[in-house]
Amino acid sequence: MNHLSNGRMKRVPEPELIFTKSKKGRVGANIPTCSTPAVDLSEAIGDLREDLHLPEVSELDTIRHFTNLSQINYGIETGFYPLGSCTMKYNPKINEATARLAGFANLHPMQPVETIPGALELLLGVQEMLQEITGFDNITLQPLAGAHGEMTCLMLIKAYHESRGEGETRKVVLVPDSAHGTNPASAARCGYSVKSIPTDANGNTDLEALEKALDSNVAALMLTNPSTLGLFEPNIEKICRMVHEAGGQVFCDGANMNAMVGTTRPGDHGFDCMHLNLHKTFSTPHGGGGPGCGAIGLQAHLEPFLPVPVIRRGSEGEVMADYSRHHSIGRVSAFYGQFLMEVRAFTYLRAYGKEKMADISRYSVLNANYVRARLKDVLPPAHDRPCMHECILTAEKYKKEHGIRALDISKRLIDYGFHPPTNYFPLIVPECLMIEPTETETKETLDMFCDAMIAICHEAIENPDALHHAPSTAMVGRLDETLAVKQLDVRWIPAAKETAGV
Amino acid sequence: MANVPAELKYTKSHEWVRVEGDTVTIGITEFAQSELGDVVYVDLPAVGRTLAVEEVFGSVESVKTVSDLYAPVAGEVVEANTLLTSQSELVNSDPYGQGFMIKVKVSGELPSDLLDASGYEALIG
Numbered sequence: 001m002n003h004l005s006n007g008r009m010k011r012v013p014e015p016e017l018i019f020t021k022s023k024k025g026r027v028g029a030n031i032p033t034c035s036t037p038a039v040d041l042s043e044a045i046g047d048l049r050e051d052l053h054l055p056e057v058s059e060l061d062t063i064r065h066f067t068n069l070s071q072i073n074y075g076i077e078t079g080f081y082p083l084g085s086c087t088m089k090y091n092p093k094i095n096e097a098t099a100r101l102a103g104f105a106n107l108h109p110m111q112p113v114e115t116i117p118g119a120l121e122l123l124l125g126v127q128e129m130l131q132e133i134t135g136f137d138n139i140t141l142q143p144l145a146g147a148h149g150e151m152t153c154l155m156l157i158k159a160y161h162e163s164r165g166e167g168e169t170r171k172v173v174l175v176p177d178s179a180h181g182t183n184p185a186s187a188a189r190c191g192y193s194v195k196s197i198p199t200d201a202n203g204n205t206d207l208e209a210l211e212k213a214l215d216s217n218v219a220a221l222m223l224t225n226p227s228t229l230g231l232f233e234p235n236i237e238k239i240c241r242m243v244h245e246a247g248g249q250v251f252c253d254g255a256n257m258n259a260m261v262g263t264t265r266p267g268d269h270g271f272d273c274m275h276l277n278l279h280k281t282f283s284t285p286h287g288g289g290g291p292g293c294g295a296i297g298l299q300a301h302l303e304p305f306l307p308v309p310v311i312r313r314g315s316e317g318e319v320m321a322d323y324s325r326h327h328s329i330g331r332v333s334a335f336y337g338q339f340l341m342e343v344r345a346f347t348y349l350r351a352y353g354k355e356k357m358a359d360i361s362r363y364s365v366l367n368a369n370y371v372r373a374r375l376k377d378v379l380p381p382a383h384d385r386p387c388m389h390e391c392i393l394t395a396e397k398y399k400k401e402h403g404i405r406a407l408d409i410s411k412r413l414i415d416y417g418f419h420p421p422t423n424y425f426p427l428i429v430p431e432c433l434m435i436e437p438t439e440t441e442t443k444e445t446l447d448m449f450c451d452a453m454i455a456i457c458h459e460a461i462e463n464p465d466a467l468h469h470a471p472s473t474a475m476v477g478r479l480d481e482t483l484a485v486k487q488l489d490v491r492w493i494p495a496a497k498e499t500a501g502v
Numbered sequence: 503m504a505n506v507p508a509e510l511k512y513t514k515s516h517e518w519v520r521v522e523g524d525t526v527t528i529g530i531t532e533f534a535q536s537e538l539g540d541v542v543y544v545d546l547p548a549v550g551r552t553l554a555v556e557e558v559f560g561s562v563e564s565v566k567t568v569s570d571l572y573a574p575v576a577g578e579v580v581e582a583n584t585l586l587t588s589q590s591e592l593v594n595s596d597p598y599g600q601g602f603m604i605k606v607k608v609s610g611e612l613p614s615d616l617l618d619a620s621g622y623e624a625l626i627g
Contacts, residue, residue, distance in 0.1 A: 407539075424566045430537070481565040482540035482591070 015072065015475065018055045018065050019492055028059040053494050072475060074419055080445050082371075084390045084422035084434025085180070085228060087258050087280035089364075094351055095283060095344035104343050109335040113321050119339065120319040123311045126295075126342050129349045130282075133357070134257075134274060135267025136297030142307045142337045146255060149275030149294025150186040150222070152307060155329045156273060156298060157220050157249045158190055159305040163327065166247070170219035174248075176205055178229055178426045183222045183253060192219060199428060203229045203383040205239055214246035224253035225266065226388035228426040230368065230434070232259070240270025249273070254297075257281040258438065259365055259389035262358030266297070273298040281360075283348040284341040293341045307332045363439035364389040367446060371435055374450040378457035382429040390436035392429055399431050404460040404467050406431040411478060412459065414471035416452035504533040504626060507598055511612070512622035513574045518598065519616060526575055526612075529602040530562065530593065533626045538564035541593040546582040546604055553577060553606060555613050560603065562593065571603060575612055581605040 042048050057065070075081070081088040099105065107119055127139040143149040154173070161170045173187035176197045184194040195213055200206040205223070221243045226232045233239065240250045252266045252274035258281045260266070266274050278284045278293035286292075298306070308328050309321035321336070336342075352360070365388050372381055372391035379393040398404040410420030410433070422434040437446055459466050471477060506512070511519040516534035520527040535541065543563040553559050553573040560571040582604050585592060592601035617625065 424539075427567055482542055485542040485565060486590075 015069070016065075017492055018057060018062070019053065019494070021057050021061055021065065022055040024056060026056045026058055028057060028062055079418060080437075080441060080449050081419040082421045082435045082437050082449065083419060084230075084392070084436040085255060085425065086286070086422070087255075087277070087389075087436060087438055088286065088419075089258070089280075089283060089438040090440040091283045091285060091344070092348065092351065095347045098347040099340045099343045101343075104340065107339070109339075117319060119336075120311055120321060122346050123336060123339075123342055124313065124319050126346045126349070127311060129346075130276065130295060130297065133261060133265065134254075134276070134297040135265030136274070137267075137300040138303050138306065139295055139297050140306055140310070141293065141295045141342055142331075142333050143275065143294035143296060144333050144338060145290075145292040146275060146277040146280075146294045147182040147186055148332065149277075149296045150182055150251070150253065151189055152294070152329075152332050153251050153273040153275055153296050153298070154186055154190040154192070154220065154222075155332075156296075156302045156305045157251065158192075159327065159329050160249065160302055161219055163304075170217060170248070172217045173219055174210070174213055174221045176223065176227070177428055178227050179222065179224055180228065180253060180255060183224075187220075187222065197221075199227075199229070203227065203231045203385075204233060204235060207235060207239070207242075210239065210242060214242060214248065216247060218243070218246055218248040220249045220251055222251045222253060223271075224256060225269070226256045226259050228256075228392075228434075229383060229429070230256075230387040230390040230392050231383060231385070232388055236269045244270070251275075255280065256389060259361050261360040263361040267299070271299075273302055278341055278345045282345040284338075284344045291338050291341065293338045293345070295337075305329050309336070311336075360439050361389070364437070367437040367439060367441055368435070370443070370446055371437055371450060374446075375453055378454050379433065382432070389438070390434060392426070393433045393435065394429055395431040395433060398457070398460045402460050402464050404464055406433050408464075408467040408470065409433065409453075409456055409460065412456045412467045412470035413452060415473045416456070418449055418452060504531065504536060505598075506531070506533075506619045506623050506626075508619045510598070511574070511616040511618065512625075513572065513616060514625060515572045517572060517574050517603075519574045519612075520598075521612070525580065525605055525607050526577075527602050527605050528574060529597055530571070531622070531626075532597045534569075535594045535597045535601075538562060538569060539566045540564055541590045544583075544586040544590050544593065544603070546586065547579050549579050549582060551579045553579065573606070574616060575606055575608050576610060577606040577608040579604050580607050 076088050076090055103118065107116060123141060126141060130139045143152045158167065161167050171192060172195055173192040174195050174197050175183045175187065176199060178199050187194050197213060198206045198209050223233065223239065225236055243250045249272040250270065252271040254266065254274045254276045257276055261281060274297050276295045276297065278295055279286045279290055284293060304327040306325060306328060308323045308325055308331060310325060312320060312322055314320040368387050368389050368391045372387055375393060379395060381387065382392045382394050395404065395406040395409055406423050410423050413420045424432050425434055426432065456467065511521065512531065516531050518529050518531050541562055541564050544560065546560045553576060555573060555576050557573045558570045559573045562569050562571060583602050585600060595601065
């Protein structure tokens with residue numbers, strides 16, 4: 001099949017499951033005959049299933065299968081990936097080199113703690129650097145994902161209120177209507193009821209509504225700063241004061257930390273705790289390539305409740321894993337969190353260096369504003385003011401005047417060789433396109449992307465069908481998302497003829 | 503411009519209400535279904551449940567998002583549209599007809615802040 005992508009002709013094989021290439025008896029490696037007498041396991045274990053249906057393929061076919069799959073994949077290493085709220089920055093290869101050093105990679109999570117002082121030093125090093133970057137009194141690296149970090153922060157807040165005898169009364173968590181869906185989910189998971197706080201016409205938290213919602217039932221406000229509208233909350237110090245005066249705590253959703261690294265610190269804004277996504281901001285692998293790490297920062301009054309083990313320096317300067325915390329919320333993950341992710345984050349932070357650290361936020365904000373300014377005539381920003389690390393644009397006029405939705409623009413972008421931006425989030429912006437270029441892209445790449453977006457917006461008026469039918473040059477066309485949700489089919493089941501006789 | 507039938511009442515949260523004697527039929531507007539996109543799942547209350555005004559009585563899940571449904575009136579649920587269990591797309595194709603959500607036997611007066619068609623049209627601009 002011939003396939004046009006990025007203006008080049010490229011031969012792409014039809015995607016096929018490796019199971020369909022299976023031929024009975026074909027093997028990838030010859031294993032010598034075993035000289036040890038065979039034991040009949042069914043005597044020891046009972047009935048064993050014999051219908052595993054593992055694919056029987058040669059080594060070469062296996063290699064071709066996975067190499068071909070990798071060639072039809074799209075990732076940050078094949079092209080621009082402006083998926084808003086996800087911070088799809090380039091992860092330098094040196095992170096992978098250090099994570100593969102035998103001294104780190106071959107550690108066993110159960111080996112005696114006296115044998116891993118180097119690993120503990122590294123964990124403490126990451127904690128200390130994140131502490132300095134965020135302005136919090138303490139950091140724990142235990143949570144295994146962003147939402148897990150949110151939940152851990154709420155567990156700390158809950159333990160704090162309980163310690164003050166207010167656990168039974170403070171049962172409400174306030175969440176702005178622009179928040180990530182994980183915020184209300186984390187609050188509900190911790191047994192809180194959720195109250196939504198509206199956003200005002202300028203894209204900021206509605207202070208009047210917040211004032212009204214604040215009372216002695218409020219446990220916490222969960223605030224994303226910069227917000228998911230890509231805007232820095234100008235009243236952040238006032239908001240934190242208001243919540244504190246009402247006896248509540250303020251959690252910062254740190255999904256958008258990339259806009260602040262080295263420039264400003266949430267710990268200084270008045271927040272009590274926050275979560276970080278090391279897999280967004282601090283360059284550890286992302287999505288299916290994770291696992292993630294949702295490290296959290298917290299102020300001193302929440303320290304007694306930290307999950308164990310607490311990695312800290314002992315009285316003689318040694319690094320220790322401290323389990324003796326009477327008020328701890330307990331463990332939130334096995335062992336020490338995602339250790340090798342911490343090795344990558346450590347490497348990233350040290351390779352960048354303190355002096356250059358602010359370049360992360362400066363260039364990510366500059367790049368987003370460049371895209372916003374270049375696209376504003378065809379796709380107006382939801383709020384007409386400088387943005388932070390991502391710009392939020394609306395395609396509402398194309399829907400009203402030409403029947404073209406944000407989704408159609410995104411799908412057409414695939415034909416131009418780019419990964420689409422985030423669609424329809426935040427929910428409060430109609431026909432929303434959320435573009436986060438990150439700091440690792442050049443002006444030339446941003447220009448190619450903006451040229452494509454402008455061309456697509458012209459097509460939306462002159463040739464809307466090109467958008468309705470997009471993507472037309474990808475291996476598969478427009479997927480039926482509705483059918484995919486209604487008839488979820490994620491398991492390969494062998495055809496009847498293949499199972500016959502097994 | 504979205505279809506806003508003149509004979510119906512509306513809420514700011516995009517439900518419509520058809521009044522027939524002491525029973526009302528409730529659904530979501532054409533504007534609401536167009537904002538949601540393809541509806542894939544509808545969660546409705548059991549018959550017999552008592553609803554208060556503005557109480558969440560169910561939810562609509564689309565490929566984009568999940569939205570709560572708010573009761574425009576107080577009363578007892580007398581019918582939930584079971585067709586939507588297998589044919590949730592009716593919410594998109596026929597929002598004011600076969601895609602209705604529930605029927606409620608109203609207790610007391612209808613709330614005074616329900617919008618008429620022109621009020622709702624002004625809301626959705």
